[in-house]
Amino acid sequence: MSLPRFFPTVLALLVPCYLFWYLLHPWIGNPLAWVLDVHLTAMMPGLVEQVGGDGVNVLIYSTYSEVNGELTRLQGSEYRVGFPFNSRILTYALPFYAALTLATPGPERLDTLFRGFLVLLPTIYLCALGVALQAMSAGLGDRFELFGGNDIIRRSLVALYYQLSTLILPVLAPVLVWAWQSRDSTLFVAFVRPPRSDRGVPEAGKQV
Amino acid sequence: MARFILIFATLLLVLFSLEQLQVAQQAFIQPFTAGLALASAALMSPFDANLLAHGRVLSDARTGFAVSIESGCNGIEASIVLVAAVLAFPASWKLRLITVCGGLLAVQGLNILRIVSLYYLGLWNTEVFTFAHLYLWPVLIMLDVLLVFLLHLHFVRVRLD
16 A cells, blocks of 8 residues: 555545434434533533533533623523534544544554554543533633633633634644554655665564 | 643643734734735736735725735634644754744745635635635634644654664
């Protein structure tokens, strides 16, 4: 497999991978909402009442209601202020990674794919946490308190975490996981890795 | 490998943090984004008499449909990933400079194609526009970055051979 063949193969594989991801998304989106529910309600019991979802959109229910444009603590059965976000903006990392991995020559592709998902799913959760924190930081204003400290610094860090979580990590994490797993594949060895003489003595049994 | 990862991650965080600064946004990112909109409009207007361009907004005179090119849609983040990766990998400075310049052209060229395609997809079908905008084009831009970086690694290897 050469680079000129690899990239068209990735593009072709993106179609079925996206199709599977799109159709099976509740299997990813619902567990993501459950884990966020457990963690956010434990981390911020004064701010988050519950996290729910419909398989695609995650909805964070706050412990606040809104009366005449003002945020007030929930007293009973009023409407709660909620913060929704589309979890697909994070999980598209999975079909991207799958297309890269399946296009790469090597043994045990499905096993590799499974191990890659085990790394990517916690990464997606961390990204979702960044999106959730930013949604609450923007929506709750002064009432959003996390770990104490300077308000401006905290808000800036949350905003930076959010930007990283939405703009960089969903596209970069799959590439990093794929590159690490494929470093001994014929694609890397034949085309991009430095010659053996520059990397010391070859290891016994390694495919060259 | 560990050294590359450390330098890459550090450069990525530093460049990305700098990009988020208000002063960088006002002095560079927003004018650059407006320039992208202008370049896209310049490409489209000879073939589309209904296209209106004002600032970062491209709109259709018939339907009123409009797209606004915002931070995050300007290919800067992909460019940052590319620059961080190329600078972190050991190579001659001449080769790094050539790759960064060529790579930035490749990323921004594809990004203009992205803006043009999203505009016409949006005119045609909102759902397809959303899918392409949020899920597909970020991947295609990153594949472009990956292709440039792998070619860079190949040229490093060729020079070592």
